Amino acid sequence: MNAIVIKQPGGPEVLALQPQPAPQPAAHEVLVRVHAAGVNRPDVLMRQGKYAGSGDVSGLIPGLEIAGIVEACGTEVSRWQPGDAVCALLxxxxxxxxxxxxxxxxxxxxxxxxxxxxxxxxxxVFTVWHNVFQRGQLQPGETLLVHGGSSGIGTTAIQLARALGSHVAVTAGDEAKCSACRELGADWAINYKADDFEQVLNDEGVDVILDMIGGDYIAKNLRLLKDDGRLVFINAMQGGRGEFSALEVMRRRLTITGSTLRPRSADFKAALAAAVEQHVWPLIAAGKFRPLIHQLFPLAKAAEAHKLMESSAHIGKIVLEVGH
Structure with a gap:
């Protein structure tokens, strides 16, 4: 088979299309003929050798999500059959x-x-469901603040939170991104280059914050939270350190949490997949959520897809198409 391989840690140019041995499914696995693969920020960190738990990435094939057709099933697999159309986390x-x-x-x-x-x-979807709804415990009528509202994570969080009865505020880097977020259902879309999100939302306050920025956002986030509010980290693009008062956390009963998905156990991911199918798939069927695609690239252009991801010029998801 052909695959994109990380030649060594580095920039987008280290991604190369190369022949590779076809994987053989274990007893509990299915072999999928990939039709498309999502591009995500962790792929970029993995390529750079900076993603938690990735180790030596030389020779690694990146890519954490796919869709395609089941080609073969391991001996322990009962749900799927060859020919089934599936999407999957890996x-x-x-x-x-x-x-x-x-x-x-x-x-x-x-x-x-x-x-x-x-x-x-x-x-x-796995990331948003676990962090916003399981860890963040977002409830109908509450307000969610999402930093990076125009990202794949952000556009997903907006739609799911609105579909389940919550209000949504987002930050984004320009007016076009803010407009896109409003069209998806955001009640507030704040251009962080023009306005201070803390000042804009100070009178409103928020119940849950999904943060991928860190750095100087940490203190602002905590000040914005209502009593019993929850701050959930999924990245720290501006750094993982920030100052806050533990006494304030105690007084207002704030929760600070976060997670990364890739290092979690196979059993955890299986349980999360079941929860997503139970709660999110019906919203897709009802037309209340649909992934927003910014641009498609052929597999051989993975480096170009990574350049776009790193530019943060996209609104929604970047996807590689695998020709057959």
């Missing part, structure tokens, strides 16, 4: 023509969605 290996995936980490491609749209679901 720890690596998505930028390839074939991928072996834990069968429990696969979900059916929702009716009416293209393979590219289905490939844009797993990493993003």
């Amino acid at each position: 720890p690596a290996g998505g930028y390839a023509e074939l991928a072996a995936v834990d069968a429990r980490h696969c979900l059916p491609v929702p009716a009416g969605l293209s393979m590219a749209e289905a490939a844009a679901l797993p990493e993003t």
